[in-house]
Amino acid sequence: MSLSLLLEKYDVSTDEGLQKALNEIEKEETEVDEALSGVLSRASLLEGRLRTASQAYTKLTEVKTDAQVAADMVDRTANLARDVSAKVRQLDLARSRVAECQRRVHDLIDLQLCSAGVEAAIKAHDYEIGAAHVSRFLGMDPGSVAAARARGAPDPRDAMTRAANTLREHLIRKFEEASRKEDEPSVDRLFRLFPQIGRAEEGVELLAKYLTTQTEAAIRRACIITDVGSEACVFADAITRVVEAAGAAIERARNAHLVSQAYGLLTTTIRILQPSVCAGVRRVYNELVAARRLESDPQRTAMSPLSVEPVLTELALIHSRIWLYFMFLRRKTEVDANQVNETEKKLCMEKVEKIIADCDLMRTAQDILGHYLTLERYFLEESVNKALKMATPQVGVTTSSLVDDVFFIARKVIRRAVSSGSVDGACAVLNDVCGALEQHAARALRRWLRAPPLEPLALAPPRDPGAPPDAAGDFARSLNRDLDAQRLLYLAHMNEAEAGAEWAERLATEACAAAGGLARGQAERDKLVSCAGGLASAAAAFRAAHDLALGALAQAVQPRLGAWAHRLADPHPHTEEMEDDADALPQALEQFTETARAQISARSVDTLLLAALTEIATRAEAAILHNKYDREGGLGVERRARRLAGWAGGSVPAARERCARLTQAAALLALELPAHARDALLPTPRLAAPHAKDILARRTDFKMEEIKRLKL
Amino acid sequence: MEDYKFLFKVVLVGNAGVGKTCLVRRFTQGLFPPGQGATIGVDFMIKTVEVDGEKVKLQIWDTAGQERFRSITQSYYRSAHALILVYDISCQPTFDCLPDWLREIEEYANNKVLRILVGNKTDREDREIPRHIGEDFAQRHGMYFLETSAKEAENVERLFMEIAVELMEQAKCKELPKYDGSLGPINGKTTSVGDSSCCLRS
Numbered sequence A: 001m002s003l004s005l006l007l008e009k010y011d012v013s014t015d016e017g018l019q020k021a022l023n024e025i026e027k028e029e030t031e032v033d034e035a036l037s038g039v040l041s042r043a044s045l046l047e048g049r050l051r052t053a054s055q056a057y058t059k060l061t062e063v064k065t066d067a068q069v070a071a072d073m074v075d076r077t078a079n080l081a082r083d084v085s086a087k088v089r090q091l092d093l094a095r096s097r098v099a100e101c102q103r104r105v106h107d108l109i110d111l112q113l114c115s116a117g118v119e120a121a122i123k124a125h126d127y128e129i130g131a132a133h134v135s136r137f138l139g140m141d142p143g144s145v146a147a148a149r150a151r152g153a154p155d156p157r158d159a160m161t162r163a164a165n166t167l168r169e170h171l172i173r174k175f176e177e178a179s180r181k182e183d184e185p186s187v188d189r190l191f192r193l194f195p196q197i198g199r200a201e202e203g204v205e206l207l208a209k210y211l212t213t214q215t216e217a218a219i220r221r222a223c224i225i226t227d228v229g230s231e232a233c234v235f236a237d238a239i240t241r242v243v244e245a246a247g248a249a250i251e252r253a254r255n256a257h258l259v260s261q262a263y264g265l266l267t268t269t270i271r272i273l274q275p276s277v278c279a280g281v282r283r284v285y286n287e288l289v290a291a292r293r294l295e296s297d298p299q300r301t302a303m304s305p306l307s308v309e310p311v312l313t314e315l316a317l318i319h320s321r322i323w324l325y326f327m328f329l330r331r332k333t334e335v336d337a338n339q340v341n342e343t344e345k346k347l348c349m350e351k352v353e354k355i356i357a358d359c360d361l362m363r364t365a366q367d368i369l370g371h372y373l374t375l376e377r378y379f380l381e382e383s384v385n386k387a388l389k390m391a392t393p394q395v396g397v398t399t400s401s402l403v404d405d406v407f408f409i410a411r412k413v414i415r416r417a418v419s420s421g422s423v424d425g426a427c428a429v430l431n432d433v434c435g436a437l438e439q440h441a442a443r444a445l446r447r448w449l450r451a452p453p454l455e456p457l458a459l460a461p462p463r464d465p466g467a468p469p470d471a472a473g474d475f476a477r478s479l480n481r482d483l484d485a486q487r488l489l490y491l492a493h494m495n496e497a498e499a500g501a502e503w504a505e506r507l508a509t510e511a512c513a514a515a516g517g518l519a520r521g522q523a524e525r526d527k528l529v530s531c532a533g534g535l536a537s538a539a540a541a542f543r544a545a546h547d548l549a550l551g552a553l554a555q556a557v558q559p560r561l562g563a564w565a566h567r568l569a570d571p572h573p574h575t576e577e578m579e580d581d582a583d584a585l586p587q588a589l590e591q592f593t594e595t596a597r598a599q600i601s602a603r604s605v606d607t608l609l610l611a612a613l614t615e616i617a618t619r620a621e622a623a624i625l626h627n628k629y630d631r632e633g634g635l636g637v638e639r640r641a642r643r644l645a646g647w648a649g650g651s652v653p654a655a656r657e658r659c660a661r662l663t664q665a666a667a668l669l670a671l672e673l674p675a676h677a678r679d680a681l682l683p684t685p686r687l688a689a690p691h692a693k694d695i696l697a698r699r700t701d702f703k704m705e706e707i708k709r710l711k712l
Numbered sequence B: 001m002e003d004y005k006f007l008f009k010v011v012l013v014g015n016a017g018v019g020k021t022c023l024v025r026r027f028t029q030g031l032f033p034p035g036q037g038a039t040i041g042v043d044f045m046i047k048t049v050e051v052d053g054e055k056v057k058l059q060i061w062d063t064a065g066q067e068r069f070r071s072i073t074q075s076y077y078r079s080a081h082a083l084i085l086v087y088d089i090s091c092q093p094t095f096d097c098l099p100d101w102l103r104e105i106e107e108y109a110n111n112k113v114l115r116i117l118v119g120n121k122t123d124r125e126d127r128e129i130p131r132h133i134g135e136d137f138a139q140r141h142g143m144y145f146l147e148t149s150a151k152e153a154e155n156v157e158r159l160f161m162e163i164a165v166e167l168m169e170q171a172k173c174k175e176l177p178k179y180d181g182s183l184g185p186i187n188g189k190t191t192s193v194g195d196s197s198c199c200l201r202s
């Protein structure tokens, strides 16, 4: 409390007041003293603190300096690090260069070592080591040598190349030695070294030559035929042995190639081997030609068809064996070439095709096929001629198996041609078969069918009701056995012609199916189909022969048909035998049909009956226009016509229409009154109005004017 | 059924190397094949031509001239409608062999076959057979005659077209029942010329 305040508060003028003020002041003094001493006591504490603080400050300054130093350090380290990584990179580069240098140095050292090593290996007869050196040389970085040369060093390759050549010469010599000694293990061992010294093809050639020599010996053995006269397929067997020996050699080469991974080189082997195979087969072929007398015309040697069959089988077999061998070459080349790229593969396939096309074995195969075809043609012609001779109509013979025989022969020769494996062969035989069928078999049938015997199929004549049965005639006919035989034979030939047409067509289908597998490519398939198609013309020739016979049969019954037509139109019926009279024609036809069905095909019978009914109807209609009728006569005609139509309806549906017309004509004849004519023409008029009127005019009891007035 | 009305088989024969294959390829493909190899067996090609607005299919059989294929080629004579016998005008031996070929034709071909003699390679400078010699030969043996060059496409089209025309004429004038002895009501059929056996044969 300030003094002024004290003075205000207390009345200092009074003692008491003064006292009080004093007290107050004293109290305050104490308080201040206390506060002062408190403060004083804290002052030392503060002082201490202050000291600490000042000390700390000094320290902080030091720390700051240190930190600065540290920061500088870090900066410098970073810079350093950057420098270091750049250095490291340089170092890497330097090291790789060093490595390269080292390799080159090694290469160069090796090169010297190699050439020395090769020479040493040659001396030591350790060709594996030698080849390994060369292989190393071949695998060497060409830069090494170039670098060495660039520094002016002498070309280190010269020595190596010399060494490699020496090694190669040694290998070749050794290989040839081993070949001579037939030292198989050495041959195999040495063969494997050629790809290593970069001479794979040379190795393949050497191996091929070795195998060829070996195969030649095998072929010589295979060619020996002890029993030339034998009928068995001795020549085919010999040729099979020859191509099998060749096949074995090729397999052997292929396996060796496989081991040393020499791919795409099989055609080289085949090229070298092939001439020996060709020569071997040619040798057997020459013997075959002499032994089987193939050069001479078979016609002149007059061999029997029977005796040429084994030769034919053998020739076809030989051809197929050679063909199989060619297929084998193609297949093996393809498998071998599967390991190389497409372009090279194509080249390989072209090479093998060329080898096959140009080799003498192909020519031999063509020669064999030529002989086969000549002989097969002879066999075919002779056999067909023989069949024809046997089928030639003879007294008393009533059956024929010509068509069976010739088709048996045809199938046999086609099958044999297919067995040769040659499309051209199959085509040529098909052509010849077509010729034989058409020009021999079908023509012969046609010749025989052109001269039918009397009434090959007889239709009973209408009997005169008054006359007794023609017992004498029947008896005479039964005696004429010869004629019956002729008729039977004629019908048999007719059936054969029909069967021949069917057979020819079936044979074409069969041949296409059988030979289709031989064709390589569309062109060959087309050729086959076209040649097999030639059988269609053979079929046409048979069919024509059959038609000729049908025509003859129809012709033969013409007179009887005419007689029946007249009977049908007869205006003077024999009323006492009305039923018999009406049924006579259907009965005769039924009998004819039965006989015919027993002898010729149903289709032929139908054709014949249709022709017969058409003939009867036409002639009967014509006859009606020449006769005159009373009602009764007309009724008779109508009855007969209806019976005929009834029979035809059941037996010859195709003739129904024709018979219906005749029935209408007959109905007109049988009318009670001309006015009924309209009804007679129902439901469908089959006759034109003027014609219908002409028919009505045949009735003697109808008036002309009435007929003319009719509206039809 | 294919779209043609007539089908004719034409067969080419003659010595090896006279140019049969080249003639066929010139006609069917319009080219002269370089390095044409010898024909093996028989090749066959088809070309459809038009004559008087009608399609005519020519089936052309190109035979191998080399002797060893003779038994194959002989089998094709019989069904031929036309035979083209080719020689090389620059090679006397090919002409000298013609009588042998005619014998073959006599033996194996149909006697009504259309026969054409062709002297090929007229483009060559070294002609050995004068034209009239060939012509005479053809006339003496009842053959048509033509000189061609497969290389220069000379007369090749004409050769085959004339054959087509001639064969078609023959076919048309014989468009009657193929086999004689007409059958009255039973056989009213006439030959369909489109079928493989044309009416040149009896």
Ligand SMILES: Nc1nc2c(ncn2[C@@H]2O[C@H](COP(=O)(O)OP(=O)(O)OP(=O)(O)O)[C@@H](O)[C@H]2O)c(=O)[nH]1
Binding pocket: B014, B015, B016, B017, B018, B019, B020, B021, B022, B023, B033, B034, B035, B036, B037, B038, B039, B040, B063, B064, B065, B066, B120, B121, B122, B123, B124, B148, B149, B150, B151, B152
């Ligand atoms: N200058 C010329 N050369 C031709 C002509 N036609 C063919 N030749 C050549 O004659 C050679 C034989 O031709 P091909 O057509 O193969 O003879 P090819 O008659 O078919 O012979 P084969 O099939 O063996 O019967 C080939 O070298 C053709 O180039 C031609 O018109 N003129």
Ligand SMILES: [Mg+2]
Binding pocket: B020, B021, B022, B037, B038, B039, B062, B063, B064, B065
């Ligand atoms: Mg040719």
